[in-house]
Amino acid sequence: MSKFQAPEAFSPSSASWKLLPFRFERLNSHVLLTNMVGERVAVSESDFAQIADDGLPADSELVRRLRAAQIIMQPDEKAPLELLALKTRTRYRTLPESTGLHIFVVSLRCEHACPYCQVSRQSSDTDRFDMSTETARRALDLTFRSPSQSLKIEFQGGEPLLNFPLIREIVVEAERRNAQLGRDLSFVIATNLALLTDEVLDFCADHDIYISTSLDGPAELHNKNRPRPGRDSWERAVDGIRRVREALGADRVAALMTTTARSLDRVSDIVDCYVEQGLTEIFLRPLSPYGFAVKTKAYSAYGTDRWLAFYEEGLNYILELNRKGVGLTERFAAIILKKMLTNEVPRYVDLVSPSGIGIGALVYNYDGDVYASDEGRMLAEMGDETFRLGNVHTASYADIMLSDSLLQPLEESFAASAPMCSDCAFEPYCGSDPVYHYATTGDFVGRKPLSGFCRRNMGVFKLLIDKYETDPHARAVFLDWAGR
Amino acid sequence: MTEHQLTFDASMHSADAIQRAAYRLSDRLSCDLVAEGDTLRCTLHLPPESGDVPSVVADFRNEVLDQTLRERIRNETQEVRNLILALAFSNTGLVDASES
Numbered sequence: 001m002s003k004f005q006a007p008e009a010f011s012p013s014s015a016s017w018k019l020l021p022f023r024f025e026r027l028n029s030h031v032l033l034t035n036m037v038g039e040r041v042a043v044s045e046s047d048f049a050q051i052a053d054d055g056l057p058a059d060s061e062l063v064r065r066l067r068a069a070q071i072i073m074q075p076d077e078k079a080p081l082e083l084l085a086l087k088t089r090t091r092y093r094t095l096p097e098s099t100g101l102h103i104f105v106v107s108l109r110c111e112h113a114c115p116y117c118q119v120s121r122q123s124s125d126t127d128r129f130d131m132s133t134e135t136a137r138r139a140l141d142l143t144f145r146s147p148s149q150s151l152k153i154e155f156q157g158g159e160p161l162l163n164f165p166l167i168r169e170i171v172v173e174a175e176r177r178n179a180q181l182g183r184d185l186s187f188v189i190a191t192n193l194a195l196l197t198d199e200v201l202d203f204c205a206d207h208d209i210y211i212s213t214s215l216d217g218p219a220e221l222h223n224k225n226r227p228r229p230g231r232d233s234w235e236r237a238v239d240g241i242r243r244v245r246e247a248l249g250a251d252r253v254a255a256l257m258t259t260t261a262r263s264l265d266r267v268s269d270i271v272d273c274y275v276e277q278g279l280t281e282i283f284l285r286p287l288s289p290y291g292f293a294v295k296t297k298a299y300s301a302y303g304t305d306r307w308l309a310f311y312e313e314g315l316n317y318i319l320e321l322n323r324k325g326v327g328l329t330e331r332f333a334a335i336i337l338k339k340m341l342t343n344e345v346p347r348y349v350d351l352v353s354p355s356g357i358g359i360g361a362l363v364y365n366y367d368g369d370v371y372a373s374d375e376g377r378m379l380a381e382m383g384d385e386t387f388r389l390g391n392v393h394t395a396s397y398a399d400i401m402l403s404d405s406l407l408q409p410l411e412e413s414f415a416a417s418a419p420m421c422s423d424c425a426f427e428p429y430c431g432s433d434p435v436y437h438y439a440t441t442g443d444f445v446g447r448k449p450l451s452g453f454c455r456r457n458m459g460v461f462k463l464l465i466d467k468y469e470t471d472p473h474a475r476a477v478f479l480d481w482a483g484r
Numbered sequence: 485m486t487e488h489q490l491t492f493d494a495s496m497h498s499a500d501a502i503q504r505a506a507y508r509l510s511d512r513l514s515c516d517l518v519a520e521g522d523t524l525r526c527t528l529h530l531p532p533e534s535g536d537v538p539s540v541v542a543d544f545r546n547e548v549l550d551q552t553l554r555e556r557i558r559n560e561t562q563e564v565r566n567l568i569l570a571l572a573f574s575n576t577g578l579v580d581a582s583e584s
Binding site: 018019020021022023026052081082084086088092420423449450 | 504507508509510511512550551553554557558560561564565567568569571572573
C-alpha cells in the first residue's frame with residue numbers, strides 16, 4: 001500500500017465553497033483580492049463574477065488559486081483557519097516589542113538654508129539649540145526602558161555633526177549600558193556630510209555607525225534645493241559619500257532624495273546621479289507638509305498626481321537600468337513589496353497600522369521634549385504640540401507611553417477600523433499616519449478620498465501590482481527587492 | 485452645483501452600503517439619503533469640477549453595487565473572521581486571561 005493517498009483524495013468533495021474574509025479592489029485590467037493578511041490574487045472581471053455569484057465549480061484553476069490564498073474553503077476544513085490565524089499572529093508579532101527607533105535631535109542648528117526644510121532648523125551661530133549631556137542621559141534612560149530587543153539610535157538635526165561631542169558621549173554611554181543588557185544596539189547619523197571630518201569617520205568606524213545622507217540629484221539641482229555658504233552642498237555630499245564608503249564600507253552609507261518642483265522633470269538625471277556615486281538604493285520621496293516646506297510653499301508647489309507621474313517615470317527608468325545589469329533598488333517600492341510578497345513586517349513607520357508613532361519610534365528633541373514621531377516634532381517647531389508626549393526631565397516611561405497624546409491618535413487612526421481603509425484591499429500594505437492627516441486636515445483620520453497620503457499610496461500600490469502581474473522582468477526585480 | 489436623483493430598492497441595498505459608496509466618492513460628490521417606504525432616495529450633488537456628470541453617477545451606482553457585495557462578504561465571513569482572530573491571539577500573552 002502506498003504511503004501517499006491518490007491525488008483524488010485531496011480534491012474538493014463538492015462545489016459548496018465557503019468564503020473566508022477578503023477584500024477587493026477593481027484595477028484597470030483585473031480585480032485584486034486580498035485575504036486577511038494581505039496575500040493576494042488578481043482575477044479577471046468574469047472570474048470575479050463567478051465568486052460574487054456563488055458560481056465556483058468543484059475544481060478549476062481559479063478555485064485552486066483562491067483556495068491557496070485562503071479566500072475560499074470547504075465547509076469542513078480547519079487548516080485554512082489555522083493558517084490564517086498563524087499568519088495574522090505573525091503579522092502583529094512585533095507589536096509587543098515597542099519601541100525600536102530612538103531619534104536624538106542633538107542640535108537644531110544647521111549651516112544649510114534649505115527652503116524645503118521640514119524641521120525648521122535654526123542658524124548655526126548659537127548653541128541655544130543644542131541638546132545637553134544631562135538631557136541626553138535622561139533620553140538614554142527612556143531608550144533602554146523600551147522592551148524592544150533591537151534598539152536603533154539615530155542622530156538627527158538640524159545638522160547633528162554640529163554637536164558631534166555629544167554624539168560621542170551618547171554612543172559611548174549607550175554601549176556601556178548595553179554591555180550588561182545585551183540588546184541589538186545600532187547607531188545612525190543623519191547628516192548632510194558637509195562637516196564630515198576624519199575624526200568623525202574614525203569614530204564611526206570604531207563604533208560601527210551607519211551614515212544616512214541627502215542627495216537630491218545632479219549638482220545644480222541639489223545646490224539649488226540645498227543652499228549653504230559656498231554653494232557647495234553637492235560637492236561636499238558626494239565627497240562625503242566617497243569618504244564614508246572608503247573608510248566604513250560601501251554598505252555603510254545610504255542617501256535620501258526629496259522631490260521639489262525642480263526635480264519633477266529630471267527623474268532620470270537624479271537616478272543617474274545615484275548610480276554615478278556608486279549608491280545601490282534610491283528613495284523617491286515626496287515633500288511632507290511640515291516646517292519650512294509649508295512656510296516657503298515648497299510643499300504646495302506640486303500635487304500628488306504630479307508626484308505619482310514622477311514616481312512612475314523614475315520606477316520605469318530604474319527597472320530599465322536593472323534590465324541592463326545596473327543593480328539599483330527603489331526603497332519605497334522595496335518596503336511595500338516586502339509587505340506584499342513576504343511575511344516580513346518592515347519597520348517603516350509611515351506604512352504600519354497601528355501607526356508607528358511612539359510604538360515604532362520616539363523622538364527626543366534638543367530641549368528634552370519627547371515626541372511620538374519625527375513629523376510630530378516638526379509640527380511642534382511650527383507651534384503645534386499635539387504629539388508632544390512629555391519631557392525627559394519630568395516624565396516617566398509610563399507617562400510617555402500611556403499619554404493621551406499617544407494613545408488617542410493610535411486608536412483613532414487604526415486603519416483596520418478607519419472609514420474606507422477597513423474595506424480597502426490595500427490596507428495590509430498601507431499605514432495610518434495620524435500626524436500627516438492631523439497636519440493636513442486637523443484630525444487623526446482625515447477623509448481618505450481627499451487624503452494625499454491615501455492617493456499617493458494607492459497610486460503606488462496599483463502601479464506595483466500592475467507591473468508585477470503584466471511584466472515578467474519587473475516581477476523578477478520586485479521579487480529580488482522584496483527578499484532583501 | 486448639479487443635482488441628480490437616484491432611488492434604490494431598500495430590500496436590495498442597505499443605507500450603510502449607499503453611505504459607504506458616497507464616502508468613497510466624496511472627492512467628487514456629496515449625497516443626501518432619505519428613506520421613503522421601500523425605497524432609499526439619494527440626491528447627489530456634483531460640483532462643476534466633478535467632470536462628466538453621467539460618468540460620475542455611473543461610478544456611484546457601480547460603487548453602491550460593490551459596497552453591497554462587500555457588505556455581503558462581511559456578513560458571511562464575520563463569524564469565521566472572529567474565530568481566526570481568537571485563534572491568532574490566544575496564548576500570545578497579549579490578552580490578559582483574567583479579563584476574559
